[in-house]
Amino acid sequence: xxxxxxxxxxxxxxxxxxxxxxxxxxxxxxxxxxxxxxxxxxxxxxxxxxxxxxxxxxxxxxxxxxxxxxxxxxxxxxxxxxxxxxxxxxxxxxxxxxxxxxxxxxxxxxxxxxxxxxxxxxxxxxxxxxxxxxxxxxxxxxxxxxxxxxxxxxxxxxxxxxxxxxxxxxxxxxxxxxxxxxxxxxxxxxxxxxxxxxxxxxxxxxxxxxxxxxxxxxxxxxxxxxxxxxxxxxxxxxxxxxxxxxxxxxxxxxxxxxxxxxxxxxxxxxxxxxxxxxxxxxxxxxxxxxxxxxxxxxxxxxxxxxxxxxxxxxxxxxxxxxxxxxxxxxxxxxxxxxxxxxxxxx
DNA sequence: AATCCATACAACCGCCGACGC
DNA sequence: CGCGTCGGCGGTTGTATGGAT
Numbered sequence: 001x002x003x004x005x006x007x008x009x010x011x012x013x014x015x016x017x018x019x020x021x022x023x024x025x026x027x028x029x030x031x032x033x034x035x036x037x038x039x040x041x042x043x044x045x046x047x048x049x050x051x052x053x054x055x056x057x058x059x060x061x062x063x064x065x066x067x068x069x070x071x072x073x074x075x076x077x078x079x080x081x082x083x084x085x086x087x088x089x090x091x092x093x094x095x096x097x098x099x100x101x102x103x104x105x106x107x108x109x110x111x112x113x114x115x116x117x118x119x120x121x122x123x124x125x126x127x128x129x130x131x132x133x134x135x136x137x138x139x140x141x142x143x144x145x146x147x148x149x150x151x152x153x154x155x156x157x158x159x160x161x162x163x164x165x166x167x168x169x170x171x172x173x174x175x176x177x178x179x180x181x182x183x184x185x186x187x188x189x190x191x192x193x194x195x196x197x198x199x200x201x202x203x204x205x206x207x208x209x210x211x212x213x214x215x216x217x218x219x220x221x222x223x224x225x226x227x228x229x230x231x232x233x234x235x236x237x238x239x240x241x242x243x244x245x246x247x248x249x250x251x252x253x254x255x256x257x258x259x260x261x262x263x264x265x266x267x268x269x270x271x272x273x274x275x276x277x278x279x280x281x282x283x284x285x286x287x288x289x290x291x292x293x294x295x296x297x298x299x300x301x302x303x304x305x306x307x308x309x310x311x312x313x314x315x316x317x318x319x320x321x322x323x324x325x326x327x328x329x330x331x332x333x334x335x336x337x338x339x340x341x342x343x344x345x346x
Numbered sequence: 347a348a349t350c351c352a353t354a355c356a357a358c359c360g361c362c363g364a365c366g367c
Numbered sequence: 368c369g370c371g372t373c374g375g376c377g378g379t380t381g382t383a384t385g386g387a388t
Contacts, residue, residue: 062356
């Protein structure tokens with residue numbers, strides 16, 4: 001019996017399942033009054049008969065004031081697809097680049113809408129390589145990559161890494177996820193997720209989000225075995241780049257200083273709760289995509305599948321994603337990361 | 347109206363690393 | 368060093384909901 005299982009048994013009196021509005025209210029009040037701390041203490045002190053873990057999850061995924069509500073915008077969808085092509089199933093890291101979105105939300109979104117769409121549109125989603133490094137994922141029946149906590153996700157996602165014209169046509173989307181393929185692509189500089197296209201006005205890809213200068217900070221395939229994403233602040237291990245890349249991000253604290261100002265200057269803390277049985281999030285995503293299956297294509301490009309507008313990113317129009325100007329936000333974040341993941345109310 | 351089915355998503359589970367003792 | 372606790376993560380499940388029949 002696992003440790004957590006024993007803990008669960010020891011806490012059999014604790015509530016499980018859906019949260020009641022009263023529980024939500026208790027947690028919100030406590031968090032706004034006392035801020036974050038030890039979740040076990042929070043659960044206890046807030047008068048919640050829940051385990052700390054449950055409280056944490058509820059707060060992070062549902063009650064946090066800075067959470068965005070509503071369906072994913074097309075920009076967010078594109079960003080998710082793009083980031084997933086780079087990061088694989090590292091939902092937390094993807095969420096870190098989508099302000100107001102949680103890893104759970106993105107994961108659900110991916111597992112429902114996006115993955116389905118991609119499959120419908122004949123995009124190759126790589127099958128998970130049989131991993132011998134872990135034994136706890138052997139029961140996984142999904143095509144999700146195996147996970148281990150040394151950041152060696154053994155695959156990830158879709159074989160249409162970047163919706164940009166920067167890629168050589170030799171980047172076949174029909175092949176299986178191959179380390180050697182990916183490496184060769186990488187080392188030949190045909191695959192650098194963070195490069196900026198020559199035409200800097202081409203914001204079709206998401207490089208605009210990353211604010212990666214075309215300057216020299218981008219090193220690809222250097223001898224130290226690391227790939228630097230320049231100002232993006234990422235380090236990719238060369239032997240794992242592409243769909244198997246390891247990406248190291250600086251601690252959130254490092255960038256919070258850049259963003260905390262906005263948080264602190266915003267004195268209006270709004271509790272935007274999703275009501276119980278009052279979920280206004282409808283699946284507008286169905287209308288966002290074209291379900292046309294092109295049987296002639298053995299692998300579609302993401303922008304084809306999702307109907308990316310080549311001019312979209314460079315249109316200059318103000319993008320509204322909830323309350324966020326996602327584009328502007330990303331542009332202003334040198335090291336893109338989500339400052340509120342460890343949200344704390346002062 | 348009843349039933350079935352697909353979907354969305356909230357929440358749980360199990361695992362791991364970090365940390366303190 | 369071993370152990371327990373905690374937080375975090377990704378995978379999976381459970382349930383509410385809406386549409387189709």
